[in-house]
Amino acid sequence: MIPSSASSSAAVISRSRKETSSSTFIASILGEDGKGMWPLRLSGKSSISSVVFHKLPPTDTLFLESTTRILKDPIHSFMDFQVWETPGQIDYLDPQFDVDAIFADAGALIWVIDAQDDYLDSLNRLHETLVAICPAYPTVNIEVFIHKVDGLSDDYKLDTQRDVIQRTQDELTDNGLDFINVSYHLTSIFDHSIFEAFSKVIQKLIPQLGTLENLLNALCANSGIEKAFLFDVLSKIYIATDSSPVDVQSYEICSDFIDVIVDVGEIYGFERKPPAEEGEGVEGGEPAGAGSEAELEEEQEPEAMSLIRLQNGMVLYLREINKYLALICLMRKENIEKQGLVEYNIQVFQEALGRVFALQR
Amino acid sequence: MSERKGRKKKVLLMGKSGSGKSSMRSIVFSNYVARDTRRLGATIDIEHSHVRFLGNLTLNLWDCGGQDAFMEHYLQQQRDHIFKNVAVLIYVFDIESREFGKDALVYSQCIEALRDNSPGARVFVLVHKMDLVQGEVRERVFGERRGVLEERGGGMDVRFFGTSIWDETLYKAWASIVHTLIPNLPTLTAHLRTFTHLCEAEEVILFERTTFLVISHIFAGTTPNPHPDRFEKISNIVKQFKQSCSKMASFTAFTLRAANFSAFIDVLTPNTYILVVMPAGVAETEAVVANIGVARRFFGELEGMERRERGGGGDSEPDR
Numbered sequence: 001m002i003p004s005s006a007s008s009s010a011a012v013i014s015r016s017r018k019e020t021s022s023s024t025f026i027a028s029i030l031g032e033d034g035k036g037m038w039p040l041r042l043s044g045k046s047s048i049s050s051v052v053f054h055k056l057p058p059t060d061t062l063f064l065e066s067t068t069r070i071l072k073d074p075i076h077s078f079m080d081f082q083v084w085e086t087p088g089q090i091d092y093l094d095p096q097f098d099v100d101a102i103f104a105d106a107g108a109l110i111w112v113i114d115a116q117d118d119y120l121d122s123l124n125r126l127h128e129t130l131v132a133i134c135p136a137y138p139t140v141n142i143e144v145f146i147h148k149v150d151g152l153s154d155d156y157k158l159d160t161q162r163d164v165i166q167r168t169q170d171e172l173t174d175n176g177l178d179f180i181n182v183s184y185h186l187t188s189i190f191d192h193s194i195f196e197a198f199s200k201v202i203q204k205l206i207p208q209l210g211t212l213e214n215l216l217n218a219l220c221a222n223s224g225i226e227k228a229f230l231f232d233v234l235s236k237i238y239i240a241t242d243s244s245p246v247d248v249q250s251y252e253i254c255s256d257f258i259d260v261i262v263d264v265g266e267i268y269g270f271e272r273k274p275p276a277e278e279g280e281g282v283e284g285g286e287p288a289g290a291g292s293e294a295e296l297e298e299e300q301e302p303e304a305m306s307l308i309r310l311q312n313g314m315v316l317y318l319r320e321i322n323k324y325l326a327l328i329c330l331m332r333k334e335n336i337e338k339q340g341l342v343e344y345n346i347q348v349f350q351e352a353l354g355r356v357f358a359l360q361r
Numbered sequence: 362m363s364e365r366k367g368r369k370k371k372v373l374l375m376g377k378s379g380s381g382k383s384s385m386r387s388i389v390f391s392n393y394v395a396r397d398t399r400r401l402g403a404t405i406d407i408e409h410s411h412v413r414f415l416g417n418l419t420l421n422l423w424d425c426g427g428q429d430a431f432m433e434h435y436l437q438q439q440r441d442h443i444f445k446n447v448a449v450l451i452y453v454f455d456i457e458s459r460e461f462g463k464d465a466l467v468y469s470q471c472i473e474a475l476r477d478n479s480p481g482a483r484v485f486v487l488v489h490k491m492d493l494v495q496g497e498v499r500e501r502v503f504g505e506r507r508g509v510l511e512e513r514g515g516g517m518d519v520r521f522f523g524t525s526i527w528d529e530t531l532y533k534a535w536a537s538i539v540h541t542l543i544p545n546l547p548t549l550t551a552h553l554r555t556f557t558h559l560c561e562a563e564e565v566i567l568f569e570r571t572t573f574l575v576i577s578h579i580f581a582g583t584t585p586n587p588h589p590d591r592f593e594k595i596s597n598i599v600k601q602f603k604q605s606c607s608k609m610a611s612f613t614a615f616t617l618r619a620a621n622f623s624a625f626i627d628v629l630t631p632n633t634y635i636l637v638v639m640p641a642g643v644a645e646t647e648a649v650v651a652n653i654g655v656a657r658r659f660f661g662e663l664e665g666m667e668r669r670e671r672g673g674g675g676d677s678e679p680d681r
């Protein structure tokens with residue numbers, strides 16, 4: 001299905017460094033093949049941004065059309081940032097191409113390699129790009145996504161990763177660019193790996209990450225929480241977690257928990273007519289009271305919360321923190337029995353978080 | 362005796378090799394997720410499985426390998442053995458097949474064999490792998506296939522579904538299939554209605570425990586829900602989540618309080634889960650949990666009674 005010439009491409013995530021608008025991130029996904037010489041398309045750039053930021057079902061990416069121009073996709077979330085996706089056809093090493101427009105504000109460059117295909121061309125292209133770009137823009141994080149690893153055996157995945165790292169480090173050394181730090185991620189849109197990789201990419205661009213971690217550590221310690229993740233609900237990117245080690249299983253369950261909340265919310269979150277108008281006999285004098293209570297609730301916008309009990313005595317507790325963020329905690333059920341305490345601690349956390357983000361605005 | 366026979370239902374799963382029969386079976390009954398099915402090999406001859414459904418119904422699934430040589434064998438030498446005593450035939454068509462004409466011909470032959478041996482059987486045709494057809498034209502492509510196949514139904518009772526293992530359409534089709542087999546559905550639904558009104562719920566849905574297929578549902582709200590496909594969607598959502606949790610421990614109960622509704626999912630009986638949706642501000646969590654507790658005892662007794670009637674044991678407690 002995928003032409004043999006198609007093998008790789010690149011993406012850029014960038015953070016604006018203008019002091020005045022320091023909360024703006026710019027993330028770009030650069031198309032990698034240029035002008036016939038680099039006929040490397042279909043590596044999955046559009047699929048990645050559609051699945052992560054627009055909830056496109058992975059199987060529907062089959063029908064995405066090839067990108068023909070730079071797409072700037074503004075993401076309004078806990079922080080505003082942009083994903084720039086460039087088409088395969090552009091050669092952005094071309095002197096006519098405005099490299100500075102892309103990289104000056106960039107926080108990260110994501111390079112997407114199709115691991116199901118012959119990736120040597122793509123890798124050469126990456127190396128050329130690094131040599132050309134890195135000395136001039138040393139603060140841009142370089143993130144290599146070894147993509148489409150679904151359907152590859154674990155051995156093959158690791159061999160590929162080793163090969164990509166080896167070749168890239170050799171190339172950097174040969175060019176005296178050892179100081180450049182490149183991160184590698186094995187990804188697929190068909191499982192959690194793409195969300196986890198994107199989480200790591202974004203976390204590096206959050207200046208307050210350390211503070212967030214400390215706040216989460218304090219919350220966990222004071223409430224008997226074993227693991228806590230702060231998620232951006234729409235993208236399922238986790239922007240911070242406490243400093244205990246991340247175990248893949250609990251991360252995946254928390255990420256799936258978000259899906260459940262969003263999907264069930266979509267089905268039952270529709271606007272109801274106030275019961276007063278329907279005038280059902282049973283409630284008698286109640287409807288007026290119920291109605292005004294509903295109005296009151298709407299004004300205050302109570303945060304959604306959800307609790308899932310597991311058979312091994314653990315619970316997953318989710319609390320909406322604001323319009324964009326949700327906190328998910330994994331804890332023993334004994335510790336949630338003191339729900340008042342947990343609620344209180346979360347409220348303290350929530351206020352602190354508000355101050356952290358207010359500061360940098 | 363007739364009771365026993367009535368509760369063991371023979372279900373034939375047929376269709377060309379690679380059309381997705383074993384994939385669907387594995388997802389619905391064996392907790393596979395869609396991407397696991399890529400590892401399935403072709404089925405050799407017939408794989409029999411006995412699936413207990415709701416405790417008192419046993420589905421006797423015959424997953425018939427679909428390679429040409431096998432199909433020929435089924436239609437010739439094994440004709441009686443295969444097509445006798447069938448309650449349901451599920452016939453799967455691969456939407457990507459390049460030889461639809463031939464597929465349709467084999468289908469007619471199977472229908473004929475079925476009509477000769479099990480004239481009362483129901484037929485479900487699943488036009489499968491619809492995810493491979495672009496969204497806008499799915500309806501039309503499905504309609505075309507259906508048009509051709511409808512003429513080959515040989516007077517049997519045939520229903521059509523477009524399905525994919527990648528979305529909730531799978532659950533819609535399979536819920537309809539098992540609905541035709543559940544013996545006491547009207548009684549169950551009547552009790553569910555009573556429960557819905559007693560706890561002033563907006564909606565209550567009853568799911569089978571392992572498959573999470575919808576058994577029955579009651580809506581008692583005043584504002585209609587704008588999502589008519591929500592039943593299969595919830596099956597899909599919860600089934601996937603159960604699968605995800607199972608890496609750590611199985612999931613027993615779920616509560617969600619949102620701005621304008623609350624939802625509760627809990628084990629009801631050894632064979633069922635219940636979903637209760639309450640409008641905002643109507644009831645405290647504790648009240649709903651208590652109501653589910655009452656229903657649990659009641660529905661549990663109902664299920665127990667049926668099991669005793671059948672003469673089987675089965676005293677498993679809900680594991681929570």
Ligand SMILES: Nc1nc2c(ncn2[C@@H]2O[C@H](COP(=O)(O)OP(=O)(O)OP(=O)(O)O)[C@@H](O)[C@H]2O)c(=O)[nH]1
Binds near residue numbers: 032062086147
């Ligand atoms: N197996 C697999 N296929 C993928 C994955 N991600 C994307 N694809 C498929 O790869 C094909 C190309 O994806 P696109 O996202 O259009 O690629 P692109 O890099 O944007 O291509 P251009 O815009 O032409 O540069 C599509 O058919 C996707 O379904 C993945 O993780 N696994």
Ligand SMILES: Nc1nc2c(ncn2[C@@H]2O[C@H](COP(=O)(O)OP(=O)(O)OP(=O)(O)O)[C@@H](O)[C@H]2O)c(=O)[nH]1
Binds near residue numbers: 376399401402426
């Ligand atoms: N795209 C897509 N692929 C599917 C779907 N259902 C099954 N498949 C794939 O189809 C392939 C064959 O599926 P099987 O379930 O083994 O086919 P089968 O009908 O049992 O084949 P036999 O046992 O040889 O008769 C697998 O790789 C599945 O992943 C679907 O809804 N969509």
Ligand SMILES: [Mg+2]
Binds near residue numbers: 047067087
């Ligand atoms: Mg593209």
Ligand SMILES: [Mg+2]
Binds near residue numbers: 383384402404426
């Ligand atoms: Mg099979």
